[in-house]
Amino acid sequence: MKLLLKLVMLAFLAAWTGLAQSTDNAALQALLSEVRQMRLTLEKSVSLAPRLQLLMQRAQMQDQKVARISQQLDELRKQISAETARQLNATQRLEKIEQEISSETDVEHRKQLEDMRAGLKMVAGTGPEQQLRARESEIANSLQTEQAVLDELNGKLDAIERQLEALPATAH
Numbered sequence: 001m002k003l004l005l006k007l008v009m010l011a012f013l014a015a016w017t018g019l020a021q022s023t024d025n026a027a028l029q030a031l032l033s034e035v036r037q038m039r040l041t042l043e044k045s046v047s048l049a050p051r052l053q054l055l056m057q058r059a060q061m062q063d064q065k066v067a068r069i070s071q072q073l074d075e076l077r078k079q080i081s082a083e084t085a086r087q088l089n090a091t092q093r094l095e096k097i098e099q100e101i102s103s104e105t106d107v108e109h110r111k112q113l114e115d116m117r118a119g120l121k122m123v124a125g126t127g128p129e130q131q132l133r134a135r136e137s138e139i140a141n142s143l144q145t146e147q148a149v150l151d152e153l154n155g156k157l158d159a160i161e162r163q164l165e166a167l168p169a170t171a172h
Contacts, residue, residue, distance in 0.1 A: 041167050052160050059153040066150050069143045076139060080132045090123040 097117045104110040 045164065045167055048160055048163060052157070052164075055153060055157050055160065059150065059157060062146065062150040062153055066143065066146050069139060069146055073136065073139045073143055076132065076136050080129065080136060083129050083132060087123065087129065090120050094120040 094117060097113050097120065101110060101113045101117065104113060
């Protein structure tokens with residue numbers, strides 16, 4: 001009877017150990033799967049980090065470049081505005097002098113007015129405005145090109161950000 005009891009106990013123990021092993025095996029497989037997912041997530045985030053840092057630095061430099069060109073364009077536009085105002089002022093003064101010349105009877109004063117008119121015609125009629133407008137167009141085109149580069153870099157940063165945000169979802 002003792003032997004039979006020992007055999008039953010041994011059989012029960014063997015059955016219980018097998019059941020425990022299958023439960024432990026399933027838990028171990030689940031744990032192993034989780035570790036693999038974590039490793040993949042870590043590898044992906046580690047591979048994205050240098051790209052992210054590089055893109056951020058490039059975007060920062062590009063942003064500074066866009067700001068610098070934008071400032072140049074603003075300054076040039078102020079210069080164009082000042083030049084336009086100067087030419088308008090010269091044109092108005094020229095019209096006034098023309099009126100004074102037509103009504104001036106003093107020969108000496110008329111001669112002075114005519115000399116002033118000649119100088120004002122040069123100022124009113126010509127000037128660096130065409131050159132400034134050409135330069136404005138050049139800088140505006142450059143700004144547009146550099147802004148497009150900045151937009152592209154920001155798009156790449158957004159894509160990496162979305163990839164990083166998706167990582168925790170794959171780990172669960």
